[in-house]
Amino acid sequence: MTALLHVTDLACRRGTRALFAGVSFRLSGGEALVVTGPNGTGKSSLLRILAGLLEEEAGEISQDAEMLYLGHLDALKPQLTVRENLRFWVGMFGGEGDLDAALARFGLGHIPELAAGVLSAGQRRRLTLARFSCFLGADSARPVWLMDEPDSALDDAGRALLDDLLAEHLQRGGIVVAATHRGLGIPAQALRLGVAEPVS
Ligand SMILES: Nc1ncnc2c1ncn2[C@@H]1O[C@H](COP(=O)(O)OP(=O)(O)OP(=O)(O)O)[C@@H](O)[C@H]1O
Numbered sequence: 001m002t003a004l005l006h007v008t009d010l011a012c013r014r015g016t017r018a019l020f021a022g023v024s025f026r027l028s029g030g031e032a033l034v035v036t037g038p039n040g041t042g043k044s045s046l047l048r049i050l051a052g053l054l055e056e057e058a059g060e061i062s063q064d065a066e067m068l069y070l071g072h073l074d075a076l077k078p079q080l081t082v083r084e085n086l087r088f089w090v091g092m093f094g095g096e097g098d099l100d101a102a103l104a105r106f107g108l109g110h111i112p113e114l115a116a117g118v119l120s121a122g123q124r125r126r127l128t129l130a131r132f133s134c135f136l137g138a139d140s141a142r143p144v145w146l147m148d149e150p151d152s153a154l155d156d157a158g159r160a161l162l163d164d165l166l167a168e169h170l171q172r173g174g175i176v177v178a179a180t181h182r183g184l185g186i187p188a189q190a191l192r193l194g195v196a197e198p199v200s
Pocket of ligand 1: 014015016019037038039040041042043044045046
């Protein structure tokens, strides 16, 4: 199956402010879009619209595959262990794979029984990446990845792991839309949102 995400003339308003308009792009399986722009220009809002969490003001979104969304918060249950969090989330969205191998890949193999509430910020992001690694490629249950600042809090090694994960997902026919301030180490279309002032 080849995934597709096609967005035409998308516009977004938050409160009285028009954030962006005329956003269009087309991604097929194996392609990525990296969204950049100053603080407050609407990167998170765009991802939330794509995820169905926020209503667009105008435009069309056409997709033929399920999406997996990563917001600013890592959505962990603090009382559950690292492995329990991973099992819960992967099960909820229909992922698959060896959970312990996923934890090991992202440097969490030594703490599967630790309560997630005591993880560091970077470890929380690594656990989120372990979740995504259970949805690799076009044949997974969720081939379209929407990631809001997936590199936040990651050290250099963590960023390399993120780039490897994204590259593998794309190579296997997945789609990525990511908002980031520093860019990502993958080939991608670029969308830069404008200055943080009203456009109308
Ligand atoms: N519920 C809301 N009502 C009104 N304005 C809002 C609401 N939520 C967000 N905004 C505003 O929308 C704008 C865009 O926010 P958004 O989080 O999409 O930007 P961003 O580009 O992701 O920013 P950052 O780089 O800081 O993460 C901001 O000015 C924000 O204050």
